[in-house]
Amino acid sequence: xxxxxxxxxxxxxxxxxxxxxxxxxxxxxxxxxxxxxxxxxxxxxxxxxxxxxxxxxxxxxxxxxxxxxxxxxxxxxxxxxxxxxxxxxxxxxxxxxxxxxxxxxxxxxxxxxxxxxxxxxxxxxxxxxxxxxxxxxxxxxxxxxxxxxxxxxxxxxxxxxxxxxxxxxxxxxxxxxxxxxxxxxxxxxxxxxxxxxxxxxxxxxxxxxxxxxxxxxxxxxxxxxxxxxxxxxxxxxxxxxxxxxxxxxxxxxxxxxxxxxxxxxxxxxxxxxxxxxxxxxxxxxxxxxxxxxxxxxxxxxxxxxxxxxxxxxxxxxxxxxxxxxxxxxxxxxxxxxxxxxxxxxxxxxxxxxxxxxxxxxxxxxxxxxxxxxxxxxxxxxxxxxxxxxxxxxxxxxxxxxxxxxxxxxxxxxxxxxxxxxxxxxxxxxxxxxxxxxxxxxxxxxxxxxxxxxxxxxxxxxxxxxxxxxxxxxxxxxxxxxxxxxxxxxxxxxxxxxxxxxxxxxxxxxxxxxxxxxxxxxxxxxxxxxxxxxx
Amino acid sequence: xxxxxxxxxxxxxxxxxxxxxxxxxxxxxxxxxxxxxxxxxxxxxxxxxxxxxxxxxxxxxxxxxxxxxxxxxxxxxxxxxxxxxxxxxxxxxxxxxxxxxxxxxxxxxxxxxxxxxxxxxxxxxxxxxxxxxxxxxxxxxxxxxxxxxxxxxxxxxxxxxxxxxxxxxxxxxxxxxxxxxxxxxxxxxxxxxxxxxxxxxxxxxxxxxxxxxxxxxxxxxxxxxxxxxxxxxxxxxxxxxxxxxxxxxxxxxxxxxxxxxxxxxxxxxxxxxxxxxxxxxxxxxxxxxxxxxxxxxxxxxxxxxxxxxxxxxxxxxxxxxxxxxxxxxxxxxxxxxxxxxxxxxxxxxxxxxxxxxxxxxxxxxxxxxxxxxxxxxxxxxxxxxxxxxxxxxxxxxxxxxxxxxxxxxxxxxxxxxxxxxxxxxxxxxxxxxxxxxxxxxxxxxxxxx
Ligand SMILES: Cc1cc2nc3c(=O)[nH]c(=O)nc-3n(C[C@H](O)[C@H](O)[C@H](O)COP(=O)(O)OP(=O)(O)OC[C@H]3O[C@@H](n4cnc5c(N)ncnc54)[C@H](O)[C@@H]3O)c2cc1C
Ligand code: SF4
Ligand code: SF4
Numbered sequence: 001x002x003x004x005x006x007x008x009x010x011x012x013x014x015x016x017x018x019x020x021x022x023x024x025x026x027x028x029x030x031x032x033x034x035x036x037x038x039x040x041x042x043x044x045x046x047x048x049x050x051x052x053x054x055x056x057x058x059x060x061x062x063x064x065x066x067x068x069x070x071x072x073x074x075x076x077x078x079x080x081x082x083x084x085x086x087x088x089x090x091x092x093x094x095x096x097x098x099x100x101x102x103x104x105x106x107x108x109x110x111x112x113x114x115x116x117x118x119x120x121x122x123x124x125x126x127x128x129x130x131x132x133x134x135x136x137x138x139x140x141x142x143x144x145x146x147x148x149x150x151x152x153x154x155x156x157x158x159x160x161x162x163x164x165x166x167x168x169x170x171x172x173x174x175x176x177x178x179x180x181x182x183x184x185x186x187x188x189x190x191x192x193x194x195x196x197x198x199x200x201x202x203x204x205x206x207x208x209x210x211x212x213x214x215x216x217x218x219x220x221x222x223x224x225x226x227x228x229x230x231x232x233x234x235x236x237x238x239x240x241x242x243x244x245x246x247x248x249x250x251x252x253x254x255x256x257x258x259x260x261x262x263x264x265x266x267x268x269x270x271x272x273x274x275x276x277x278x279x280x281x282x283x284x285x286x287x288x289x290x291x292x293x294x295x296x297x298x299x300x301x302x303x304x305x306x307x308x309x310x311x312x313x314x315x316x317x318x319x320x321x322x323x324x325x326x327x328x329x330x331x332x333x334x335x336x337x338x339x340x341x342x343x344x345x346x347x348x349x350x351x352x353x354x355x356x357x358x359x360x361x362x363x364x365x366x367x368x369x370x371x372x373x374x375x376x377x378x379x380x381x382x383x384x385x386x387x388x389x390x391x392x393x394x395x396x397x398x399x400x401x402x403x404x405x406x407x408x409x410x411x412x413x414x415x416x417x418x419x420x421x422x423x424x425x426x427x428x429x430x431x432x433x434x435x436x437x438x439x440x441x442x443x444x445x446x447x448x449x450x451x452x453x454x455x456x457x458x459x460x461x462x463x464x465x466x467x468x469x470x471x472x473x474x475x476x477x478x479x480x481x482x483x484x485x486x487x488x489x490x491x492x493x494x495x496x497x498x499x500x501x502x503x504x505x506x507x508x509x510x511x512x513x514x515x516x517x518x519x520x521x522x523x524x525x526x527x528x529x530x531x532x533x534x
Numbered sequence: 535x536x537x538x539x540x541x542x543x544x545x546x547x548x549x550x551x552x553x554x555x556x557x558x559x560x561x562x563x564x565x566x567x568x569x570x571x572x573x574x575x576x577x578x579x580x581x582x583x584x585x586x587x588x589x590x591x592x593x594x595x596x597x598x599x600x601x602x603x604x605x606x607x608x609x610x611x612x613x614x615x616x617x618x619x620x621x622x623x624x625x626x627x628x629x630x631x632x633x634x635x636x637x638x639x640x641x642x643x644x645x646x647x648x649x650x651x652x653x654x655x656x657x658x659x660x661x662x663x664x665x666x667x668x669x670x671x672x673x674x675x676x677x678x679x680x681x682x683x684x685x686x687x688x689x690x691x692x693x694x695x696x697x698x699x700x701x702x703x704x705x706x707x708x709x710x711x712x713x714x715x716x717x718x719x720x721x722x723x724x725x726x727x728x729x730x731x732x733x734x735x736x737x738x739x740x741x742x743x744x745x746x747x748x749x750x751x752x753x754x755x756x757x758x759x760x761x762x763x764x765x766x767x768x769x770x771x772x773x774x775x776x777x778x779x780x781x782x783x784x785x786x787x788x789x790x791x792x793x794x795x796x797x798x799x800x801x802x803x804x805x806x807x808x809x810x811x812x813x814x815x816x817x818x819x820x821x822x823x824x825x826x827x828x829x830x831x832x833x834x835x836x837x838x839x840x841x842x843x844x845x846x847x848x849x850x851x852x853x854x855x856x857x858x859x860x861x862x863x864x865x866x867x868x869x870x871x872x873x874x875x876x877x878x879x880x881x882x883x884x885x886x887x888x889x890x891x892x893x894x895x896x897x898x899x900x901x902x903x904x905x906x907x908x909x910x911x912x913x914x915x916x917x918x919x920x921x922x923x924x925x926x927x928x929x930x931x932x933x934x935x936x937x938x939x940x941x942x943x944x945x946x947x948x949x950x951x952x953x954x955x956x957x958x959x960x961x962x963x964x965x966x967x968x969x970x971x972x973x974x975x976x977x978x979x980x981x982x983x
Contacts, residue, residue, distance in 0.1 A: 075731055077864030081698040082584035170864075172949040293595060453945055454920025456859050456868070458830050459545070459593045460577035465586050474593060495947055497585075499861040501868055501917035504945050509980050 021069040029062020039130040040116065049133035056151070060159045067163035076170035078497055080466070088420065089285050095420040103417030110408045113145035138194035150190055153278060157185045160281035167284070173492045173505075177270060181277040188216045189274045199240075208236030213244060216272050218251035220311040221434035223402060228322040257441055263507055264448025265438035266490020273434075275427060278416065279468065280491060283424025287468035287493065290423035296470055300429055300487065301366055304436045307406060309370045311433045313377055314402045316341050317395035342378050345371060356444045367440075406431060425468040429487055439486030447507040448490065449514075450483035452476060457502045463494035477502050484514045536560045538844060539621065539631035541611050545830055546811025547637035548572045549837025550844075551604050557845035562603065563631075565623065567610040569661050571596060575639075576830055578664050579691045583698040588661075614786040616804040633806045633844055636783070636794060637837070640776035640812040640828050643684075647772075649745030654753035655770045658692050667695075670769040674701045679767040681705075681756050683742045684774030685712050687860050690725075692771045693734050694863050704735040704765055706742055706758070708774075718898050719876050720887045721914055725862050728894055732863050745770055776828050778813040791815050793826045798850045800840045808843070810836035820853060822872050829858060855927045856910075857920060865894050870923035871910025873900040883909065886933075886964060888957045890915075897957065901933035908936045916953070917945040922979065934969055937961050941974040 018026065035045075035055035045051040071079065088094040108115050117126020124132055128143050131151060135143035161182040168174035193214050200209035211233040219225045225248050234245040259267045269276045316338070323334045349371050415427025428435050442448060450473070457480075463473035469487045473494045476483045483503070495503040538554060540547040543566035551562050577591040599606055609623040614634065621629045642657025644650045656666050671677035680696050682689050685707030693703045709715060711722040712729065729736045741759035748754040755766045778793035789795040789803035793815030800808045811833035816825045835853055842849040859868045874880060884903045889896035895915035901908050908931050911923065922943040926936060936943075940954045954971045962968055 075864050078585075080583075080585040084587050085584045171947065172951070173947040176949055451945075453917070454924065455831055455834075455857065456920055458576040458859075459574040460580065461574060461586055461590045461593065462577070462580065465590045478593060492947060499866065500859045501866050501945060504917070504947060506948065508976055509982055511982055512980060 019069055022066050025062045025065035025069065027062075028058050028065065032056065032058030032060075032062060036127055036130070039127045042117070042126050045130065048130050052130050052134055055130075056155055060155055063159035064162050067166055071166040071169070078499075079167050080497065083285075083288060089288070091289060091421060099418055099420040102419065103413055106413040106417045109145055109149055110412060116145050116148065118145050135194075138191065139197040141197065147194075153274070154185050154190045156282040157274075157277045158182055160284065161277075164281050164284055168496065171492070171496050174496060177492065178281065180271045181280060184216055184272045185274055185277050189214045204238070205240060206236070206238035208238060208241060209233060210237050210241055210244065213248075214274070215244075215247070217274070218256065218434065219248065220252075220308070220315065220437065221273070221275075221432065223311050223315060223407065223433075226315060226319055227399070228318070231322070252437075256438065257445070260438050260441045260448075261446050264446050264488070264490050264505075265435070265442045266448065266488075266505070268438060269428065269435060269489035270491045275411065275415070275432065276489060279419075279424040279428060283416075283419050283468075286419045286424045288423070288465050289421065290425060290429070290468050290470035292464050292467070292470050292472050294472075297472075300470070303430045304432070305366055305370050307410075307431055308433045308436045309373050310402060310406070312374055314395075314398045316378070317398050321395035338378055342375060345374060352444060406433075423468055423470070425470075425489070428489065429469050435487070435489070439488075442488070443484060443486040447510060447513070449506065449508065450488065450495070451504045451506055451508075452480055452482055453500075453502045453504065455480055456500045458500055460499060462497040462499060463503060466493050466497045468493070473503065482514060537630060537632045538562050538635065539629060539633070540564045540635040540637060541614075541621070542566055542637035542639055542811070542813075543569070543572045543606070544575065544637060544639050544811060544833060545572075546639070546833030546837045547635065549834045550635050550637065550810060550841050551837075552602070553838050553841030554844055555602050555604060557841060557847075560845075561605070563605045563607060563629070565607045565609055565611055565621070565629065567608065570606065570608055571599070573661070575659070578658070578661070579695050581664060582667060582695045611782060614783060614788070614807070616787055616807060619806065631806075634808070635840060635844075636780075636802070636807065636809040636813060637811045637833070638779045638782075638813045641779045642688075642772055643775045643777055644772060645774060647683075647742055647744060649747060649753070650772065652745055652747050652753045652770075653751055654768060655745055655772065657772045658688055659776065667769075671696060671699070671701055673699055677701050677768040679704065679765070680769040680771060681742075681765060681767045682771040682773055683756075684772065685709060686773060686775060687713075688776075689771070689773035690729070690862055692773055693729070694732070696771075697732055697734060702735070704737060704767070705729065706737050706740045708739070708741055710739050712736070712738070714875055715877055716875050718873060718879075718885060718887065718912070720889055721867075721896060721898060721912060722875075724889065724894055724896055724914060725865070728863055728865055776812070778815065778826060780813055791825075798852075799843055799848060800836060800851050801843075808840050810840050820851075821856075823853065823856065831857070855924055857923075862914075865914050866917065867912070867914050868918050869910065869912045870918065870920065871900070871908070871927050873898050873910040873912045886961055888953075888960045890953065890956075895953065899933065899936065899961075901936075906932040906934065908933050911936075917947075919943050919945040919979070934967065937969045938972050939978070941971060942979050944974065 032055045117128040131143035211230040234241040410431040457477040459478045612622045714722040743757040743759040794809035812828045898912045
């Protein structure tokens with residue numbers, strides 16, 4: 001359609017040759033990456049701390065400078081010119097190259113960390129070795145591949161976060177939201193857990209040692225939170241450990257339902273969560289690639305709800321496997337646990353069926369299926385399995401396959417590696433069990449909605465195109481209907497890009513939240529009531 | 535089974551088809567020449583600018599039509615024979631109808647300028663115009679300068695499009711200030727400034743005299759009427775408004791004016807033939823509306839109305855309160871009710887204008903001099919809630935009430951700075967009143983007690 005050149009620019013400007021500033025910025029950024037690359041080939045830097053600092057500072061400066069040059073001399077406003085002409089942001093050549101590069105990185109990270117220089121006994125080498133000084137500074141321990149990854153992750157959210165803030169500098173919702181995301185990533189995900197590790201073995205923890213804990217990361221996103229070794233860690237660490245364990249349970253059962261009720265799942269997915277944080281910042285250039293078809297929506301519902309069922313089964317099995325049978329030792333035994341899980345699920349299911357059936361409609365089928373699978377499995381377990389076996393599987397097998405399939409392949413390799421191909425929220429949309437649970441709450445028990453502004457929609461499609469969750473926002477807006485979708489993460493971009501001011505994310509009364517009526521204002525009142533009867 | 539044929543797959547024709555399908559089982563055939571599937575004309579600009587691909591501006595997936603049993607025929611209608619109730623398609627095929635809906639939209643105006651049909655001269659209306667623009671102005675090397683003639687909504691969109699590819703643009707506007715036939719002075723002034731901020735060479739009170747060709751019959755330059763100045767350019771965009779696209783009906787016997795004449799039931803002079811959307815012309819204007827309304831919303835509302843009539847529930851076209859919106863480069867504009875330009879201002883109309891000291895934000899509120907009745911509002915850079923203004927207009931609120939509750943009407947995204955205090959402060963000082971603004975109330979907005 002257009003005879004524009006391919007361009008590597010990530011910033012959403014019409015493709016031009018890079019400006020001089022951008023060339024310098026690119027050079028600086030790549031210099032930083034080159035240091036890491038040299039380390040990967042086992043070039044041994046003498047002053048690792050210094051070189052690491054130079055590298056990280058270069059990468060950050062390069063990215064920020066590049067973005068500054070792209071946006072600073074433009075009027076504030078929507079900056080999507082040329083998005084579909086650039087090969088990086090339209091699944092072109094550079095998009096595929098970037099996708100392949102990222103995917104390979106994830107494969108090495110998850111499965112071959114030794115290539116990054118991880119040494120089990122003795123000093124790390126390569127890239128991981130380069131990061132040792134920083135890790136020692138924070139936690140006192142040598143670096144691991146996860147520390148390297150965490151650092152890059154944080155740098156990416158920081159640098160691209162600043163880019164995003166410039167891009168949307170006219171939009172205060174986006175600015176504040178991005179500052180929040182940067183804050184939670186650097187503070188909660190990166191620095192605090194490292195510092196917490198320093199307490200291990202100290203008297204504050206009664207000599208115990210806490211498992212690595214990103215406080216904002218709740219079950220089922222951190223599906224491993226209730227595994228045996230972690231529970232031991234928590235329980236060995238005195239009052240603090242106990243409080244943290246209680247906090248872990250409270251986040252999913254108390255805190256998150258309250259916040260989701262008040263603000264929708266956006267409070268987590270686009271304000272706090274690290275996966276969301278990376279998607280919104282480094283992934284922003286790819287949001288338009290999400291699939292908007294009804295077919296993709298169908299697949300999404302099946303896949304993501306299957307993951308919820310899977311993670312629930314898996315966690316139950318894992319906890320079940322280390323619980324005892326003797327009530328005199330500890331009140332929570334294998335059977336009490338299973339029964340309470342079954343009761344909890346039944347209560348939720350019954351409540352939804354009794355009070356929210358109308359809004360549930362089609363989704364009811366999926367809910368019912370998921371529920372039945374779990375309940376049957378639970379009952380089956382109780383009668384069929386011996387001690388080692390849970391749900392006819394070994395709990396360890398379940399745990400391992402979950403962590404391989406979902407934890408590594410889905411959330412990392414596909415979820416982030418394929419940003420330039422499937423868009424920036426593939427994981428959040430198709431894979432994340434946390435998003436599915438929050439989404440369920442958002443659909444049924446929340447004040448959040450995207451209000452459609454009467455009859456103002458001109459069906460242009462900007463909202464749908466730039467919805468990273470692949471929601472066909474226009475389909476609702478052009479009918480004058482509010483958007484109440486479980487997958488909406490409240491990023492606010494649909495509202496930002498709408499040229500007619502049609503969409504507003506807001507929290508309001510539950511009544512009238514889902515207008516299935518086609519109320520198109522501006523029309524004849526009699527006609528409106530006629531249309532709405534049908 | 536009754537055979538409903540619709541000419542034109544724009545918003546008007548498609549709305550009619552969808553609603554007929556909702557209400558009935560009639561056979562529905564849409565004949566259209568431009569594209570296979572319905573697309574959003576209002577979004578054409580975003581395709582050229584690279585915000586979206588053409589697929590994205592098609593509101594329905596391709597399977598939608600078959601699933602809803604709406605038959606699509608890609609063909610040009612040459613003539614309508616109302617006596618035998620049939621159409622001639624592509625000069626060769628005959629299509630019978632029981633009821634016919636004409637929804638053929640508009641075409642760009644050409645005022646007989648010398649050179650208006652040269653290569654490199656074009657309007658911006660259809661998909662074909664968009665494709666042509668990719669030929670005439672693919673980039674700033676091929677198109678070293680573009681001249682746009684006609685300062686309306688489409689003109690400014692075309693200017694924004696070309697600027698997105700860094701093509702220098704000269705914008706000839708006949709009026710003394712941009713769109714000042716519609717906008718009050720302050721607002722029009724604000725847009726003038728914004729156009730210049732975007733490095734568009736805006737020439738006000740300037741008319742086109744002629745377009746000159748090079749030896750290949752391609753545009754080479756234009757001459758300006760007032761100054762005789764010759765401007766070299768590679769592309770000329772003619773965006774001086776649109777007229778109904780009805781030439782093919784000349785010999786049909788259907789009563790035509792500028793558009794297809796319709797009564798309030800959207801019936802034309804021929805039996806079982808209706809006309810809706812841009813191409814329809816009311817015998818008498820409805821309220822303050824124009825007899826021909828070339829806007830998206832009108833097409834949609836007429837489509838819904840005619841569907842009722844065709845499905846046995848004869849219904850008058852009775853549009854509600856006027857509203858509209860547009861975007862001038864980075865500035866969003868919304869209007870509810872009637873606010874007239876200085877030229878069109880009514881005797882009874884009093885206007886209040888507020889503009890932000892530094893940002894490109896302003897509002898104009900119009901009310902009745904004697905009764906204080908609220909008549910309408912224009913906002914630039916502030917989004918407003920349609921439902922609230924619709925309600926206030928219906929309930930006949932006065933200007934004081936509107937000012938007091940202005941916060942309820944704000945529709946900007948969360949955390950945006952709000953300006954009700956400043957606005958009302960100026961209102962109080964302009965009209966020596968002492969209105970206190972009320973805080974936004976969800977209770978009032980959503981009407982629950
Ligand atoms: C660039 C642009 C931007 C716009 N922006 C806005 C906006 O922001 N807001 C707004 O309210 N309005 C806007 N408008 C106006 C709005 O798009 C029109 O009012 C609306 O599309 C008219 O719809 P319609 O269904 O009446 O006709 P159309 O959309 O014009 O559809 C008519 C169809 O019929 C076909 N046709 C015509 N004659 C024949 C024939 N003889 N045989 C077969 N097929 C035929 C045409 O090819 C065309 O496809 C804009 C218009 C343009 C061009
Ligand atoms: S619907 Fe809007 S707010 Fe929700 S995820 Fe999509 S773009 Fe973001
Ligand atoms: S971006 Fe706005 S006007 Fe365009 S389709 Fe979406 S809601 Fe409608």
